[in-house]
Amino acid sequence: MGATRAQKEIYFIKLKELISKYPSIFIVNVDNVSSNQMHQIRVALRGKGVVLMGKNTMVRRALRTILSENPQFERLLPHVRGNIGFVFTDKDLKEVREIIVANKIAAPARAGAYAPKDVFALGIPTKIARGTIEISSEVQVVTAGSRIFDSGNAFAPEVLDIDEKVLIDRFMSGIQTIAAISLALNYPTVVSVTHSLVNSYKNLIALCLSTDYMFEGAQKAKEYLENPDAFAAVAAPAAAEAASAAVEAEVEEKAEEKEESDDDMGFGLFD
Known part of the structure; x- marks a missing residue:
């Protein structure tokens, strides 16, 4: 069942408030994330960041309503696809990222699911050795991907791995x-x-x-x-x-x- 007009208006107001208050946004994938796990993430981020979820159609519509005042958020629209959520923060990005990553739980791979890391298919090619099939090389089949939106600019999460030196x-x-x-x-x-x-x-x-x-x-x-x-x-x-x-x-x-x-x-x- 879709959201009512009143629910959409409340969501739009909430999104505008968060965007005006917090300069940085994590765009996180929420494939296979249960409601209990999401609750734990919200608790872990308390005082550090605010989690906002929503259907992609409603998120895009909400973002378009603020483009006249905040045109930089047009860069965010291409990333609103798949099962994603927002984490708004004004704290240290490395610290918040560590909290998010610490709450990841392994889940079985599914067709069409977002890949959190590189995946290699082991077994191409193979050879017979002492009566068993032996893997002789690895082939990368999936490449990881994720994003961070900060002050109107989108960055890959690897930028947080760069130290001060x-x-x-x-x-x-x-x-x-x-x-x-x-x-x-x-x-x-x-x-x-x-x-x-x-x-x-x-x-x-x-x-x-x-x-x-x-x-x-x-x-x-x-x-x-x-x-x-x-x-x-x-x-x-x-x-x-x-x-x-x-x-x-x-x-x-x-x-x-x-x-x-x-x-x-x-x-x-x-x-």
Whole structure:
């Protein structure tokens, strides 16, 4: 039996409220999900997210009523197919995803059902070995798929598997690329200005070394080039002192270890 006009209006209002309140939406498959399991999922997500179910026809109609105010949700329409549900959230997406995944229960495969993971058919081809049929390779027959809708953009769930280190490394790689391009084009940007200042400082020192113009930083560089042995003589005592201190510390540590060993008197900790 289909929903009444009043039920549809209540559903449309509920959907609009959730969309306006929560910036992120998980689109989850609910094939073979029992009412008891759905209740457990709602309880597990309490305080973290809100589950909303509905027939696809009604969901699409509800989404179309808000497209004039929220055109970005048109990208959501192609994903409203099959047995799906929505989980609205404003919390950490990885944490909410872990809760959803933790409530999955294995179920027998059925024709036309959504595949939560890759499936391989083992037995193509086969060979006879010692009187039995032996599988010699695997063939992929189904590919997994799922979606996340966040602030008007649809993402595959694999984006949540990317850790912070990967994001930082990619971000730093982008910054380095921009800085290199900016320096090559002589076009200053926020990420290249530090390099430009350092390079300009080096150029000033080089200019001072080849002319009579001088400033404090260049004076030290000139003195080093004219008499590097003097700097080496100053640095040598400091290095020797540091090495001597390290040796003394090692000797003291060994002496302390010997004293502790002597105090044991041949007894263990629990004797």
